[in-house]
Amino acid sequence: MTRQTNIPTVPSAPDIALLLVERGKIVLANQAAATLLGAASASVLHGRAVGDFLSPQRSAALASLLLPNETTTLEDTTHIVSSFHRLDGTKVDCLAGVEALTWQDASVVMLTLRVVDETHDERMTSQESESQLAAFVASAMDAIISIDAAFRIVLFNPAAEQMFGYHSADVMARPLDFLLPERFRAAHEVHIKQFGATGETTRRMGIKTALKGLRANGQEFPLEASISKSQIAGQHRYTVVIRDVSARQQREEELRLAQDQITHMARLSTMGEIASGISHEINQPLTAIATYAQALERFMTGAAEFERSEMIDIARQITQQSLRAGEIIRRLKAMIRNQVPKFELLRIGEVLTDVSALAEMDARLHQVQLKFRIEKPDVQVLGNAIQLQQVLINLIRNAIDAVADLPASRRTIELRQSCESDRTHVAVIDHGPGVSAAQAQDLFRAFFTTKSHGTGLGLPISRTIMNSHRGELTQSTTPGGGATFVMSLPSAEAAV
Amino acid sequence: MSAPQPCVFVIDDEEAIRRSLALLLRTAGLNVRIFASAAEALAATDSIEPCCVLTDHYMPQMSGSELLKALHDKGIAAHFLLMSGQDEDIPAPAEFQAELIRKPFDPDHLTKILLRLVAETKRPGC
Numbered sequence: 001m002t003r004q005t006n007i008p009t010v011p012s013a014p015d016i017a018l019l020l021v022e023r024g025k026i027v028l029a030n031q032a033a034a035t036l037l038g039a040a041s042a043s044v045l046h047g048r049a050v051g052d053f054l055s056p057q058r059s060a061a062l063a064s065l066l067l068p069n070e071t072t073t074l075e076d077t078t079h080i081v082s083s084f085h086r087l088d089g090t091k092v093d094c095l096a097g098v099e100a101l102t103w104q105d106a107s108v109v110m111l112t113l114r115v116v117d118e119t120h121d122e123r124m125t126s127q128e129s130e131s132q133l134a135a136f137v138a139s140a141m142d143a144i145i146s147i148d149a150a151f152r153i154v155l156f157n158p159a160a161e162q163m164f165g166y167h168s169a170d171v172m173a174r175p176l177d178f179l180l181p182e183r184f185r186a187a188h189e190v191h192i193k194q195f196g197a198t199g200e201t202t203r204r205m206g207i208k209t210a211l212k213g214l215r216a217n218g219q220e221f222p223l224e225a226s227i228s229k230s231q232i233a234g235q236h237r238y239t240v241v242i243r244d245v246s247a248r249q250q251r252e253e254e255l256r257l258a259q260d261q262i263t264h265m266a267r268l269s270t271m272g273e274i275a276s277g278i279s280h281e282i283n284q285p286l287t288a289i290a291t292y293a294q295a296l297e298r299f300m301t302g303a304a305e306f307e308r309s310e311m312i313d314i315a316r317q318i319t320q321q322s323l324r325a326g327e328i329i330r331r332l333k334a335m336i337r338n339q340v341p342k343f344e345l346l347r348i349g350e351v352l353t354d355v356s357a358l359a360e361m362d363a364r365l366h367q368v369q370l371k372f373r374i375e376k377p378d379v380q381v382l383g384n385a386i387q388l389q390q391v392l393i394n395l396i397r398n399a400i401d402a403v404a405d406l407p408a409s410r411r412t413i414e415l416r417q418s419c420e421s422d423r424t425h426v427a428v429i430d431h432g433p434g435v436s437a438a439q440a441q442d443l444f445r446a447f448f449t450t451k452s453h454g455t456g457l458g459l460p461i462s463r464t465i466m467n468s469h470r471g472e473l474t475q476s477t478t479p480g481g482g483a484t485f486v487m488s489l490p491s492a493e494a495a496v
Numbered sequence: 497m498s499a500p501q502p503c504v505f506v507i508d509d510e511e512a513i514r515r516s517l518a519l520l521l522r523t524a525g526l527n528v529r530i531f532a533s534a535a536e537a538l539a540a541t542d543s544i545e546p547c548c549v550l551t552d553h554y555m556p557q558m559s560g561s562e563l564l565k566a567l568h569d570k571g572i573a574a575h576f577l578l579m580s581g582q583d584e585d586i587p588a589p590a591e592f593q594a595e596l597i598r599k600p601f602d603p604d605h606l607t608k609i610l611l612r613l614v615a616e617t618k619r620p621g622c
Contacts, residue, residue, distance in 0.1 A: 279581070279582070280554065280581040280582050281581075283581030283598075283599040283600050284510050284512070284513060284581055284599065285512065286599070286600035287513055287516075287579075287581070287599040287600040287601065288510075288512035288513050288515075288516045289600075290600050290601070290602070290603050291513070291516035291517055291519075291520050291603040292516045292519070292520075293603075294520050294603035294604055294607070295516070295519050295520040295523055295603075297604075298520070298523045298524070299523070303523065303524075304523030304524075305523075306523075310519075314519070317512065317515070317516065320512075321512055364509075364554065364555075364556050365554050365582070367555075367556060367557065367558075367559060369556075408557065408558075
């Protein structure tokens with residue numbers, strides 16, 4: 001005996017694994033069933049043969065009830081303890097409730113599963129199991145729409161109503177295509193027909209592709225859908241589970257834009273800071289060149305007397321200082337070139353030597369002393385030298401700001417490199433005012449800054465860089481006061 | 497105490513600048529003493545009193561303007577010239593006049609300024 005099941009609106013679905021099986025195939029499953037059977041999502045189960053999950057030894061009785069057999073009739077809900085295979089091959093014993101139902105004009109078997117424990121006497125009444133199926137469809141977060149062979153809607157759940165903006169009663173028996181933007185309709189019909197024509201009923205039929213939906217108000221939205229196929233009296237029946245991914249796509253887009261903006265601003269601010277440091281550095285050789293040239297001019301005009309060796313030295317100095325200016329410009333160009341970060345094996349000692357050269361100028365300008373203590377310079381790390389330098393320069397720059405108000409004798413910043421098992425650490429240690437507990441919470445948040453001209457991007461970018469190096473950037477308090485920032489990353493093989 | 501000839505102190509932590517300035521200013525007949533740090537120049541004023549002090553501003557330990565302030569506090573009444581390769585303004589000590597000279601500068605112009613300052617100092621009997 002089968003019963004016609006209407007889909008009443010039930011406020012909540014009990015978290016019981018539920019599978020709808022038609023002719024041996026799973027046509028619908030809920031998340032609890034997916035979890036129980038070790039599937040990532042319910043759509044993974046759609047279209048699979050239920051027999052795939054039955055343990056041959058302990059489920060023969062259940063199999064005979066579930067597998068296609070026109071003569072099988074179920075008089076009432078049957079409960080059988082059966083053994084199931086999860087997708088990962090492990091076994092789970094369940095109390096399976098089996099009940100024949102008519103769902104969307106098709107004869108189906110509803111299977112409810114509960115993991116067997118000591119007290120498995122809680123047997124569901126058929127009334128309960130009906131309302132569970134109903135609740136499952138009604139309370140699903142995803143839109144569930146079923147269509148018949150003519151693509152006419154036969155089921156439209158509340159999530160579908162919400163998503164598309166139509167009442168279920170208004171869409172029943174209408175062809176599905178009004179839910180799609182016009183330009184996709186012709187192709188969609190072809191796709192469904194092709195899907196219907198494949199003989200692949202033993203394989204999973206849930207497909208996931210990026211599609212567009214059309215709401216009642218004319219708005220298009222991106223969606224993800226899985227479709228499963230069943231056959232009733234030679235007629236195809238399709239059930240589509242649809243997820244609106246517009247919110248997710250928008251979040252991803254916003255995130256990408258923010259990331260681009262952060263990168264761009266970081267480059268601008270870095271360029272500004274580099275430019276001011278570079279202008280000083282380049283003005284030095286220019287000053288020397290101009291002064292030497294002036295001395296030569298005085299000789300030429302007879303205002304000065306030079307020995308031949310002095311003249312040669314002056315000319316050499318001009319050449320040397322010109323080359324030095326050129327080298328500074330080359331370095332600037334290399335720093336601002338938009339390059340895709342290339343990872344390579346780097347000796348940490350070399351990275352720190354470069355950092356020392358780059359930071360020295362800044363430190364000198366602010367009359368800060370930099371101390372490097374490098375424990376194992378030959379340890380290698382896999383990374384991008386420019387990016388790691390950027391992180392360290394940023395930390396040093398912050399430290400320079402932190403100690404700016406201290407007396408000159410205490411304006412010292414220490415860079416300490418050390419190794420611990422398979423990780424390399426570089427600590428930037430200052431004895432400035434330190435980071436308060438309140439500030440520490442926001443330290444790595446974008447646009448948070450304690451400086452009047454800060455961008456609030458230095459640390460977030462640095463942390464992003466460290467993450468891309470499978471590393472970390474952490475902050476702690478220096479013993480005796482001040483801030484310590486530690487970058488740590490996996491060591492590669494130590495260079496021999 | 498004063499040196500037999502008015503003396504110009506040139507202080508810069510950058511060797512190329514020190515050397516080139518000493519070379520050029522000597523061709524102009526100036527008596528030049530060069531120093532690599534503010535501390536060295538400050539110590540030298542125990543025995544020589546300069547009539548002009550031409551110093552770089554950004555130097556480690558003691559900056560140019562800190563040096564000028566120390567010299568001023570020590571009672572050294574010299575002409576002060578402060579060099580800088582940075583575009584930003586240097587907070588100049590308010591107690592005395594210091595001429596700001598941006599690098600790179602016209603060396604001929606600088607020479608002329610120093611010659612004029614030395615000549616001015618000479619007249620009252622430096």
